[in-house]
Amino acid sequence: xxxxxxxxxxxxxxxxxxxxxxxxxxxxxxxxxxxxxxxxxxxxxxxxxxxxxxxxxxxxxxxxxxxxxxxxxxxxxxxxxxxxxxxxxxxxxxxxxxxxxxxxxxxxxxxxxxxxxxxxxxxxxxxxxxxxxxxxxxxxxxxxxxxxxxxxxxxxxxxxxxxxxxxxxxxxxxxxxxxxxxxxxxxxxxxxxxxxxxxxxxxxxxxxxxxxxxxxxxxxxxxxxxxxxxxxxxxxxxxxxxxxxxxxxxxxxxxxxxxxxxxxxxxxxxxxxx
Numbered sequence: 299x300x301x302x303x304x305x306x307x308x309x310x311x312x313x314x315x316x317x318x319x320x321x322x323x324x325x326x327x328x329x330x331x332x333x334x335x336x337x338x339x340x341x342x343x344x345x346x347x348x349x350x351x352x353x354x355x356x357x358x359x360x361x362x363x364x365x366x367x368x369x370x371x372x373x374x375x376x377x378x379x380x381x382x383x384x385x386x387x388x389x390x391x392x393x394x395x396x397x398x399x400x401x402x403x404x405x406x407x408x409x410x411x412x413x414x415x416x417x418x419x420x421x422x423x424x425x426x427x428x429x430x431x432x433x434x435x436x437x438x439x440x441x442x443x444x445x446x447x448x449x450x451x452x453x454x455x456x457x458x459x460x461x462x463x464x465x466x467x468x469x470x471x472x473x474x475x476x477x478x479x480x481x482x483x484x485x486x487x488x489x490x491x492x493x494x495x496x497x498x499x500x501x502x503x504x505x506x507x508x509x510x511x512x513x514x515x516x517x518x519x520x521x522x523x524x525x526x527x528x529x530x531x532x533x534x535x536x537x538x539x540x541x542x543x544x545x546x547x548x549x550x551x552x553x554x555x556x557x558x559x560x561x562x563x564x565x566x567x568x569x570x571x572x
Contacts, residue, residue, distance in 0.1 A: 353549030
């Protein structure tokens with residue numbers, strides 16, 4: 299890797315940045331940002347989100363970390379086909395927002411227009427009858443014709459608004475069904491992920507125990523489900539199992555030497571001050 303931060307430029311597999319005026323978070327951000335030129339390295343794999351930053355206050359979801367480490371090494375489970383199917387189903391499920399309120403307002407507005415124009419037609423018709431008795435109905439008939447045409451147009455618009463509302467209601471029902479289906483698939487996906495993590499953590503439990511034993515820390519090796527040592531020991535052991543791709547950002551409260559940290563964790567390391 300090559301690091302160029304805070305006026306410091308270094309290359310290598312194990313870099314000590316404790317003398318650089320840079321926060322550990324800035325180092326992590328630069329490593330994980332593919333557009334950032336400050337740290338040139340291999341791209342991080344997903345396991346980096348679990349074990350990419352290590353210090354004595356780290357919090358680790360151990361089963362998830364061990365499972366992610368196993369995934370980074372190409373391990374799979376019998377649940378993987380179902381996981382892919384669920385992800386595909388979620389991608390295909392679309393539940394668009396439907397403006398039912400707007401459709402209802404249009405129906406209400408056009409209905410009011412129709413009612414108003416019907417009253418206008420009735421009044422115009424009455425004036426025509428009255429004018430005919432006087433023999434001067436031409437202007438009244440013209441007004442009636444105009445009102446009748448406006449009423450016909452309003453009735454057409456009202457009919458279209460009602461049809462639009464019905465379509466909106468149908469889409470709303472379909473969207474509701476899609477949301478319910480999405481929740482079902484999301485629940486299934488979460489269960490499958492949990493089962494897959496459990497299967498991988500169990501299958502890699504012996505490797506995890508060996509990784510704990512190989513670390514230069516005190517700790518009693520145990521399977522992930524039984525491990526009761528410090529979280530930072532668990533995180534370091536999971537990191538040792540993993541193929542993180544990008545360098546690990548390690549605090550000097552765990553290791554005092556970048557080379558030793560890299561050797562213990564089996565990965566490129568950037569040592570930072572806490």
